[in-house]
Amino acid sequence: MADKRKQVCLKGTGLTKVFGIGRQQTVAVDHVDFEFYEGEIISIVGESGSGKTTLAKMLLGLIGTTEGDIYFQGKKRDISSQKKKKEYWKNIQAIFQDPFSSYNIFNKIDSVLLDCIHMRGGKKLPYAKKLELMTEACGFVNLKFEELTNKYPFELSGGQMQRLMIARIFLLKPKILLADEPTSMIDACSRATILDMLMQLRDEIDMTLIFITHDIGLAYFVSDSVYIMERGIFVERGSADEVILHPKEAYTQRLINDVPKIYEEWDLSTV
Amino acid sequence: MSNVMLEVKDLTTKYITRFGEDIYAVDHVSLKVEDGKSLGIAGESGCGKSTLALSLMGYYFPPLHYTGGEITIDGRNITGMNPDDVRKSVLGTEIAYIPQSAMNALNPTRKIIHFIEDVFEAHNPLATKKEIYDIAKGFFETVGLPAEVLQKYPVELSGGMKQRTVIAISVILSPTVLIADEPSSALDVTSQKMVIKMLRSLMNNGYVKSMIFITHELPLLYNVTDDIMVMYAGQIVEKASAKEAVFDPLHPYSRGLMGSIIVPEEGLRDVRLTAIPGVPPNLKNPPAGCRFAERCLYVRPLCTTHPVRLREIAGGRTYRCILSEEELREAYKNG
Ligand SMILES: Nc1ncnc2c1ncn2[C@@H]1O[C@H](COP(=O)(O)OP(=O)(O)OP(=O)(O)O)[C@@H](O)[C@H]1O
Ligand SMILES: Nc1ncnc2c1ncn2[C@@H]1O[C@H](COP(=O)(O)OP(=O)(O)OP(=O)(O)O)[C@@H](O)[C@H]1O
Ligand SMILES: [Mg+2]
Ligand SMILES: [Mg+2]
Numbered sequence: 001m002a003d004k005r006k007q008v009c010l011k012g013t014g015l016t017k018v019f020g021i022g023r024q025q026t027v028a029v030d031h032v033d034f035e036f037y038e039g040e041i042i043s044i045v046g047e048s049g050s051g052k053t054t055l056a057k058m059l060l061g062l063i064g065t066t067e068g069d070i071y072f073q074g075k076k077r078d079i080s081s082q083k084k085k086k087e088y089w090k091n092i093q094a095i096f097q098d099p100f101s102s103y104n105i106f107n108k109i110d111s112v113l114l115d116c117i118h119m120r121g122g123k124k125l126p127y128a129k130k131l132e133l134m135t136e137a138c139g140f141v142n143l144k145f146e147e148l149t150n151k152y153p154f155e156l157s158g159g160q161m162q163r164l165m166i167a168r169i170f171l172l173k174p175k176i177l178l179a180d181e182p183t184s185m186i187d188a189c190s191r192a193t194i195l196d197m198l199m200q201l202r203d204e205i206d207m208t209l210i211f212i213t214h215d216i217g218l219a220y221f222v223s224d225s226v227y228i229m230e231r232g233i234f235v236e237r238g239s240a241d242e243v244i245l246h247p248k249e250a251y252t253q254r255l256i257n258d259v260p261k262i263y264e265e266w267d268l269s270t271v
Numbered sequence: 272m273s274n275v276m277l278e279v280k281d282l283t284t285k286y287i288t289r290f291g292e293d294i295y296a297v298d299h300v301s302l303k304v305e306d307g308k309s310l311g312i313a314g315e316s317g318c319g320k321s322t323l324a325l326s327l328m329g330y331y332f333p334p335l336h337y338t339g340g341e342i343t344i345d346g347r348n349i350t351g352m353n354p355d356d357v358r359k360s361v362l363g364t365e366i367a368y369i370p371q372s373a374m375n376a377l378n379p380t381r382k383i384i385h386f387i388e389d390v391f392e393a394h395n396p397l398a399t400k401k402e403i404y405d406i407a408k409g410f411f412e413t414v415g416l417p418a419e420v421l422q423k424y425p426v427e428l429s430g431g432m433k434q435r436t437v438i439a440i441s442v443i444l445s446p447t448v449l450i451a452d453e454p455s456s457a458l459d460v461t462s463q464k465m466v467i468k469m470l471r472s473l474m475n476n477g478y479v480k481s482m483i484f485i486t487h488e489l490p491l492l493y494n495v496t497d498d499i500m501v502m503y504a505g506q507i508v509e510k511a512s513a514k515e516a517v518f519d520p521l522h523p524y525s526r527g528l529m530g531s532i533i534v535p536e537e538g539l540r541d542v543r544l545t546a547i548p549g550v551p552p553n554l555k556n557p558p559a560g561c562r563f564a565e566r567c568l569y570v571r572p573l574c575t576t577h578p579v580r581l582r583e584i585a586g587g588r589t590y591r592c593i594l595s596e597e598e599l600r601e602a603y604k605n606g
Contacts (some may be wrong), residue, residue, distance in 0.1 A: 046459075047459040047460075047461055047462070048429060048430045048431065048458065048459045049429060142549065142550050143550075147553070155288070157316055157317030159316030159317050160316075160317065162316075181457075190315055190316055191531065192533075193547075193548075214458070214459040214460060215533075216460070217532075217533035218533060219535075220533075221533045245537055254461065255459075255460060255461070256535055258460035258463070259490075259534065259535060260460070260488070260490035260493075260494055261490065261494075262489070262493050262494075262532070266464075266494050268464060268467065268468045270464075271461060271464045271468060
């Protein structure tokens, strides 16, 4: 449960994003308000095009906001200069749906991990110490650094890349991790492993975890709070039990009913 | 004409990496798909599902290489066929292939109708634009897609609509086998449902004679396929009817896979997900014994030293384990 004694870590008020101008306008995110707590696990669920990724990008500062404000640890977020942005990114990190798109194809895996150490101020450490840190991070996600060194990201399988992304997070230890469909490309079993790793990280460093997903089963399983997004608006929010076991909105009910079933007939006549 | 649309015997293929290493991603795989039937392929990321798809259509472009086995499509043996000829005379007509994330690879500057013209140009160059348009319009309407879609650009379509369009384009020449690699994994549940409904109706109406459906989403497989094959580290570890594979898996790995499904049902939050600890072996030098031994809860000393063959049991089920069906069931009963 969201522990109210904890500090608010990330807050948004009236957050809005409009793409395009005139008749081509899309209001992708429409005046949303929220408060995410330290160590809280949040899921944002909604169908395709509902604005989840757009919201994530605003939180990360990858795109500007059209209206509204973002507060980080009680203070209005300031990313007005490149330097301030870099400082902010020490605190908030993301893993994206397509692991292949997250890496620079010209950088070997070693430099992917070294970058993380440098971002945390470890640039001056002796190489032996850096090696130890990289080996530890790979070990955390069940990868062997010896097998990865000198390789390029595209030489790994999808599952290995997903793990490498978590190894990065392990090194970066951000305050907030945003995971946009982090497991949609992987099988149920590796998904369980990856969720386990993320939860363990949360426990270790009291990280706030924001999952963005179509997967209601996953949302129910991992989250303290669930936000349901429809056309840029949070139409329903609350504890995972409230929202997923007792949904009030027809939209939420539909999302839940459309999950493929195995224990009962999957009703295809509704689409 | 035979009833078997696709038959693969002992197929083995490998990647040769830029370091000159051999990676056996498909190891002695045999399978058969009959007319009107669909086969699901499940397994952990990196186990060789996509490689198997390429391999069984004879699509051997470097770094992928054929090393052994036979492939027969609708009675025609295509083993050893030059991959360029495969591209010309097998792909699109006999086999329709929808690669993983195909819908995001559509050239954004072309309209949907142009992709269909390409298909015809490759296989039926005499058709005029008007004829193609009429066929396409008729076909799109039969499969429940509005004809306006033909005049749209890929970016103008939603994810679900785009994926159904990709499927329609792929099967417009009524292939013998449709291979769909993760066709719905990136979609929201409602769009997923529409994709599944479409695939089922293509099969029911005979537009597609048989289908191979690759996905890691087991509940989806259960809802579309007749049989399910589970792969692990390049090998088949279990093949059974969809029902048996989901409700009564025999191989310890299949059991682990089924045990990690999460559904939004009450009480689920209190159980722990049964992730199988550990990772699959490196395909560069796989272990001599059972490839799953290192992670198996029921491992015996012999498992790590002896290669394990597939066993066939009553009802045509097969699984790869040194333990007999009785021994496995006994082991599962004791937790
Ligand atoms: N750069 C952009 N320019 C114009 N419109 C955009 C842009 N990015 C997103 N949109 C539009 O904003 C809306 C919300 O898109 P967004 O990607 O945030 O949805 P989503 O919920 O993440 O969907 P999905 O589940 O498919 O990833 C959509 O209508 C989309 O077309
Ligand atoms: N071009 C390549 N060169 C070398 N090895 C490769 C290449 N493509 C794939 N592999 C390796 O072959 C194995 C099988 O990969 P494949 O893509 O078939 O797996 P998959 O089961 O489809 O996985 P996913 O569920 O992630 O799509 C993996 O170990 C992968 O690392
Ligand atoms: Mg998105
Ligand atoms: Mg694949």
